[in-house]
Amino acid sequence: MLLFFFLALAWIWSKNYSKRLPPSPLALPILGHLYFWFWPDFLPRTLLKLSKKYGLMYLRIGAVPIIVVSSPDITELLMKTQDPAIACKPTAQISKYMFYGGKGIASAKYYEPYWRVGRKVSIIHLLANSKFDLFKPVRRYEVGHLIAFLKKEPEDRQVVDISSKVTLLIENIIYKMIFGGRNISKSLKFKKTWREGMRLGAAFNLAGYMPYIGAFDLQVQLHICAIICSNQPCFFRLTCRWKDLSTVIDEYLEKIINEVEQETTETKEHFRSFINVLISLMKSDNTNEEKLDRDQVKAIILELIVASIDTTVATIEWTLSELLRNPLVLKRVQEELANVIGLDCQQVEEIDLAKLDYLEKVMKESLRLHPVAGIILRKATEDISIKNFNIPKKMLFVVNSWALGRDPAVWPEKTEEFYPERFINIDIDIRGRDKKLLPFGAGRKRCPGMEPGLRITKLVLAQLVHCFDWELPDGMSPRDLDMKEKLGITVSRANPLLAVPTFFFL
Numbered sequence: 018m019l020l021f022f023f024l025a026l027a028w029i030w031s032k033n034y035s036k037r038l039p040p041s042p043l044a045l046p047i048l049g050h051l052y053f054w055f056w057p058d059f060l061p062r063t064l065l066k067l068s069k070k071y072g073l074m075y076l077r078i079g080a081v082p083i084i085v086v087s088s089p090d091i092t093e094l095l096m097k098t099q100d101p102a103i104a105c106k107p108t109a110q111i112s113k114y115m116f117y118g119g120k121g122i123a124s125a126k127y128y129e130p131y132w133r134v135g136r137k138v139s140i141i142h143l144l145a146n147s148k149f150d151l152f153k154p155v156r157r158y159e160v161g162h163l164i165a166f167l168k169k170e171p172e173d174r175q176v177v178d179i180s181s182k183v184t185l186l187i188e189n190i191i192y193k194m195i196f197g198g199r200n201i202s203k204s205l206k207f208k209k210t211w212r213e214g215m216r217l218g219a220a221f222n223l224a225g226y227m228p229y230i231g232a233f234d235l236q237v238q239l240h241i242c243a244i245i246c247s248n249q250p251c252f253f254r255l256t257c258r259w260k261d262l263s264t265v266i267d268e269y270l271e272k273i274i275n276e277v278e279q280e281t282t283e284t285k286e287h288f289r290s291f292i293n294v295l296i297s298l299m300k301s302d303n304t305n306e307e308k309l310d311r312d313q314v315k316a317i318i319l320e321l322i323v324a325s326i327d328t329t330v331a332t333i334e335w336t337l338s339e340l341l342r343n344p345l346v347l348k349r350v351q352e353e354l355a356n357v358i359g360l361d362c363q364q365v366e367e368i369d370l371a372k373l374d375y376l377e378k379v380m381k382e383s384l385r386l387h388p389v390a391g392i393i394l395r396k397a398t399e400d401i402s403i404k405n406f407n408i409p410k411k412m413l414f415v416v417n418s419w420a421l422g423r424d425p426a427v428w429p430e431k432t433e434e435f436y437p438e439r440f441i442n443i444d445i446d447i448r449g450r451d452k453k454l455l456p457f458g459a460g461r462k463r464c465p466g467m468e469p470g471l472r473i474t475k476l477v478l479a480q481l482v483h484c485f486d487w488e489l490p491d492g493m494s495p496r497d498l499d500m501k502e503k504l505g506i507t508v509s510r511a512n513p514l515l516a517v518p519t520f521f522f523l
């Protein structure tokens with residue numbers, strides 16, 4: 018009875034919103050447009066289809082009002098002129114439990130010191146070119162390790178699960194930059210717990226859309242649990258589960274922080290891992306704004322892990338998938354590599370990446386068709402007026418970045434095809450200036466890791482295709498490669514990418 022009363026109140030409240038808003042498809046009582054979230058099609062595609070009919074569109078998911086933007090011109094208008102008013106992300110329940118109440122970067126409100134300090138510290142001490150360069154030996158070693166594995170038994174022509182190999186490679190690189198020699202990447206318990214937390218973070222969370230029932234933790238989730246049920250399917254209440262997982266992760270981070278605090282001698286590695294830097298900032302006596310608290314250190318670390326690993330892995334997977342589906346493009350990339358690196362299968366060095374013009378175009382084309390964020394979320398902190406609509410503060414914005422790259426008005430030639438040559442004559446910036454393509458977002462909240470992310474992605478791709486020819490398993494034709502998307506925290510392949518490598522410098 019009580020629950021019904023709250024639901025009805027929320028419905029009446031949300032109806033008031035719709036008076037001065039963009040057009041909207043038919044909404045159900047109470048649930049609003051929740052049904053689109055369960056549409057069998059990929060969500061950004063569903064939203065794109067709807068926006069062809071409605072243009073700028075208003076949706077209501079439970080009690081949460083949302084404006085959906087799918088066209089480049091409105092994105093331009095919104096992100097250029099209204100950026101300060103939409104520079105916050107909506108508060109997700111997961112950030113309360115997994116990111117220390119939003120003390121990280123993405124989860125912090127942009128007007129709070131947490132955001133400014135976390136972002137500044139991460140850029141200065143990890144992501145800026147001069148710092149990122151210090152970790153080159155780590156990347157070189159890890160990439161070399163993967164190549165050695167792939168070369169090992171060429172006669173066997175074994176099918177390789179590229180998705181899991183690339184995930185392991187990127188995890189190793191990121192964990193080593195953050196934790197240094199502390200072997201967290203070998204800690205299965207940490208990784209499994211973390212993965213489970215992120216899987217749950219991406220799951221539909223009813224309480225997020227109907228906050229008035231959130232306190233009751235009603236959502237029961239069936240999923241594979243790594244740490245309690247030994248990888249057996251079990252049922253959990255969502256919030257309760259997040260709390261359990263965050264306790265395990267916190268214990269882990271505390272153990273490492275304690276170890277770092279007790280280190281008496283400076284680390285022998287020629288670079289200082291990021292956690293060492295964060296802890297020295299936390300312990301420093303200066304009173305300037307870079308001083309961090311303990312929860313903030315942990316939140317920054319966890320957010321950098323979540324923001325970097327899955328995005329980079331998914332970008333590599335999509336690009337390699339497109340190369341396997343388009344053998345002529347792959348051949349052209351290989352020819353460019355042969356010209357720049359040579360024919361002796363030398364390891365690709367980061368310094369060579371700037372000379373790989375065609376690979377740059379391949380990357381842009383891949384990010385046009387497969388922006389791994391899929392949708393970019395923002396929340397208005399002020400009232401906004403756009404295209405004669407008045408949008409009140411607290412409204413959520415969903416910018417459908419997946420749709421931006423498929424707008425025929427902007428991409429008239431071979432819109433749905435993988436065609437890197439389109440970038441020969443048009444110079445479109447993918448770093449947030451041009452709102453026609455937003456793989457790294459834009460404005461104040463744009464990705465601070467785009468240069469490192471692009472560098473790692475290009476390095477791994479260049480290396481994978483420089484030494485190897487790739488075939489699909491069981492004689493599958495390139496056009497039959499399944500390209501189904503899965504929307505989680507990032508848009509990744511629904512199924513792992515499998516292929517057979519042949520080392521061609523035998």
Ligand code: HEM
Nearest residue numbers: 122123324325328329390456457458459462463464466470
């Ligand atoms: C190819 C790889 C990557 C892609 C495609 C990507 C994409 C994105 C996107 C779309 C956003 C949201 C931007 C917005 O809301 O406007 C974002 C945010 C973020 N990314 Fe990346 N990213 C990548 C790699 C990285 C890496 C390597 C790091 C760090 C090591 C990183 C750290 C972050 C952080 C901290 C944020 C939150 C920024 C904030 O809220 O202020 N990303 N990324």
